[in-house]
Amino acid sequence: MIQRCKIAIKGLNFYYQEKQVIRGLNLDILANEILAVFGPANSGVTTLLRTLNRLCDLTPGARHEGEILLDGENIYDPNMNVPELRRRVGMVFDVPTPLPMSIFDNVALGPRMGKMKTKKDVEEEVEKALGMAALWDEVKDRLHTPATRLSGGQQQRLCIARVLALEPEVILLDRPCSALDPISTAKIEDSLKQLKEKFTIIIAPHTIQQASRISDRVAFILMGTLIEQGVTDKVFANPQDKRTSDYITGRFG
Amino acid sequence: MRVNPRTTQKIAKLLIWSAALLVMTILLAIIIYILAKGIPVLNWQFLTQIPRNMGRSGGISSSIIGTLLVTAVAVIVATPFGIGTAFYLTEYTRESRITRIIRFSAESLAGIPSIVYGLFGFIFFVIYLNMGWSILSGGLTMAIMILPTIIRTSEEAIRTVPHLYREVGFSLGATKWQTITRAVFPSALPGIANGIILSIGRCVAETAAVILTAGSALRMPISPFSPTRTMAVHFYILAREGISMENAYGTAALLIILIFLINIVLNMLVNRFVSKGR
Amino acid sequence: MKISKEKISKYVFFGIALSSLSVLAVITIFIFIKGLPIITKVGVINFVFGMNWAPSKGAFGIFPMIIGSVSVTLGAAILGVPIAICCSIFLAEFAPPTLRNIFRPAIQLLAGIPSVVYGFWGVLFIVPTIRNYLGGPGLSILAGSIILAIMILPTIISISEVALLSLPSQYKEAAMALGLTHWQTIHSLLLPAAKSGIVAAIILGIGRAMGETMAVIMVLGNAVAIPQSILDPVRTLTTNIGIEMGYASGEHQQALFATGIVLFVVIMLLNAIAQYVTRKK
Numbered sequence: 001m002i003q004r005c006k007i008a009i010k011g012l013n014f015y016y017q018e019k020q021v022i023r024g025l026n027l028d029i030l031a032n033e034i035l036a037v038f039g040p041a042n043s044g045v046t047t048l049l050r051t052l053n054r055l056c057d058l059t060p061g062a063r064h065e066g067e068i069l070l071d072g073e074n075i076y077d078p079n080m081n082v083p084e085l086r087r088r089v090g091m092v093f094d095v096p097t098p099l100p101m102s103i104f105d106n107v108a109l110g111p112r113m114g115k116m117k118t119k120k121d122v123e124e125e126v127e128k129a130l131g132m133a134a135l136w137d138e139v140k141d142r143l144h145t146p147a148t149r150l151s152g153g154q155q156q157r158l159c160i161a162r163v164l165a166l167e168p169e170v171i172l173l174d175r176p177c178s179a180l181d182p183i184s185t186a187k188i189e190d191s192l193k194q195l196k197e198k199f200t201i202i203i204a205p206h207t208i209q210q211a212s213r214i215s216d217r218v219a220f221i222l223m224g225t226l227i228e229q230g231v232t233d234k235v236f237a238n239p240q241d242k243r244t245s246d247y248i249t250g251r252f253g
Numbered sequence: 254m255r256v257n258p259r260t261t262q263k264i265a266k267l268l269i270w271s272a273a274l275l276v277m278t279i280l281l282a283i284i285i286y287i288l289a290k291g292i293p294v295l296n297w298q299f300l301t302q303i304p305r306n307m308g309r310s311g312g313i314s315s316s317i318i319g320t321l322l323v324t325a326v327a328v329i330v331a332t333p334f335g336i337g338t339a340f341y342l343t344e345y346t347r348e349s350r351i352t353r354i355i356r357f358s359a360e361s362l363a364g365i366p367s368i369v370y371g372l373f374g375f376i377f378f379v380i381y382l383n384m385g386w387s388i389l390s391g392g393l394t395m396a397i398m399i400l401p402t403i404i405r406t407s408e409e410a411i412r413t414v415p416h417l418y419r420e421v422g423f424s425l426g427a428t429k430w431q432t433i434t435r436a437v438f439p440s441a442l443p444g445i446a447n448g449i450i451l452s453i454g455r456c457v458a459e460t461a462a463v464i465l466t467a468g469s470a471l472r473m474p475i476s477p478f479s480p481t482r483t484m485a486v487h488f489y490i491l492a493r494e495g496i497s498m499e500n501a502y503g504t505a506a507l508l509i510i511l512i513f514l515i516n517i518v519l520n521m522l523v524n525r526f527v528s529k530g531r
Numbered sequence: 532m533k534i535s536k537e538k539i540s541k542y543v544f545f546g547i548a549l550s551s552l553s554v555l556a557v558i559t560i561f562i563f564i565k566g567l568p569i570i571t572k573v574g575v576i577n578f579v580f581g582m583n584w585a586p587s588k589g590a591f592g593i594f595p596m597i598i599g600s601v602s603v604t605l606g607a608a609i610l611g612v613p614i615a616i617c618c619s620i621f622l623a624e625f626a627p628p629t630l631r632n633i634f635r636p637a638i639q640l641l642a643g644i645p646s647v648v649y650g651f652w653g654v655l656f657i658v659p660t661i662r663n664y665l666g667g668p669g670l671s672i673l674a675g676s677i678i679l680a681i682m683i684l685p686t687i688i689s690i691s692e693v694a695l696l697s698l699p700s701q702y703k704e705a706a707m708a709l710g711l712t713h714w715q716t717i718h719s720l721l722l723p724a725a726k727s728g729i730v731a732a733i734i735l736g737i738g739r740a741m742g743e744t745m746a747v748i749m750v751l752g753n754a755v756a757i758p759q760s761i762l763d764p765v766r767t768l769t770t771n772i773g774i775e776m777g778y779a780s781g782e783h784q785q786a787l788f789a790t791g792i793v794l795f796v797v798i799m800l801l802n803a804i805a806q807y808v809t810r811k812k
Binding site: 277280283287335342361362363364369373376428457458465488516 | 537541545557652654681684714717776799802
């Protein structure tokens, strides 16, 4: 089966004011795969993720060169509808960020902002999203209680559900399990493995082990440069670049 | 001779507790005295009849209505402008010289004595705009008086909303307007409500600014252009001129009860929102 | 079209902000326009330092009122600041949670009591007490200071408490871990660290005292004269306006506006200092 390219990053240079954070990056992300993008701290991994949904636009002084194509369209085209883009490419942050409202309202936030929907439509979409995030059974009896009362792991799954309610095409996850315990982490990793059937998933794992557990392919980024990429097992078993093997074996971090 | 730190601590603790006790005593002394003297005067007639005989007899219904109307005008006018300005300053502009100047002005103007606002209101609304002594003059003057406070408290409330909430909003594909109204505003609401309720309390208690702009007529106000005597002003006149101590106490008691209720509502609101979200 | 809705909302907010701020500017300009002519006519020095206030005779010196304002405010500060700081320490450090939940609303309530009620209470209790035990007419600087001290307590307490609470808890933990007693921690570490907030609180409290009218109008005696002692009656800048505004006209009225300008300037200065002190931190 030939997988088509969902996102093509071509020659990306990214700067915050004068500082260059991403250098000459070329990377293809295939549809319905889980790609793990990893590297030591401050290598530009988070920045890279934020370029994919143009959240980097919020930081003053951010500028870029190069192209990022989503299904062949350049997302930095001036005519691009940015809010629309962000609904197609959703993001989950490293800390769970439930908004101070009920579980239901959190997940319904996305659907309610789009086209006019009936109350019933919204309820259905919320249930579907929570189901896909493997949270429905745990919260179905308390949908209208504050989301902040959930445990950390549940809150993060809520954030995933919130994104899923938008019916995106791509899901970006920036170290989603870094604040969670191993059991919650395992639950989320299981959900992601299921979700890749419908979505393209790009994750910045907080450990390399997570990358090897769930990703199909990996990309190793060091100081803003793409060092190596490829099928997960192959890269971890037999890294082509010395820097990759040094990082994987923990010689530096 | 080195004093034992534990002794110093004991003395300090004693002084501090005494200070707190003193303040509570003073508060209770004032409130209990007024309420004790004033509550007996509060009966249905007092609340529903208009003053007669310059306030010697009758009730204070016109003052009650007057107070409510003037406060309502002030709050209705000032709130949208205050909150809107706060949102503009925090969400649509970046921290710069101009925003600092604006913030400085708002903060400084919050400290201007109410009598100065009264002066302005008198010349501008009563004379220049020819509104005369009226609910509108009084309400608009007070709106200007509470505006800086609302701007300041709203701005603070909006600032304490974690930046992450805005990112969440944007990352879900919201426009700026949607992010503000759906993600930021609900979070900032307790703080904003706090500022508004504080301002309501200030309006109810205000005398200096109102007496110069809303006048001191005892009749029941019938239009926004009617003059009126708010409860605080009525109390002042009764007490000062010695017209009727009894009614003065009654008015004061009602004022204090009203302010007490406003404070309770404030605390309840804050608690409800805090538990709903946090 | 989504895009123009965004632009519209931006312009709407801008318009709102602009109107609010221009209103505030208008006030400043108005007061100055109304009051400046008389100041220029009489001369700044004569106005501010003139000892003679007799509007019917054309004398517009406000110095006695300035002394009045300053002495009453100073008295309020001397009486009120120590108590307020003690109470803020009480709230931040010593009060158990149940007491805190009573004391804090109590302070809010204290802040909400109308100033006229304070004045009235002062006339009923403070003034006779002073008259009977200390002499003089009772209507005096002392009476005003006591009332104002009580009135500014909430301002100083709430801002100081916030300043103390906003200190990182690591400060306290580090000090206690070094074996300092609670009070030593407070007085040698926490208070100095919260200094800028507390100073700002005090300045704002002073500003409030200076601007108060109704509370003091009943207890000060309102004599236009330089006081010789704290038992003498005085008139402040604010009460001057409050008393005479009702019947002033022409130059007299302008002079009252000019008094307003002086108040305005002084309080803006105080606020600027308070803000400067807080930013400096």
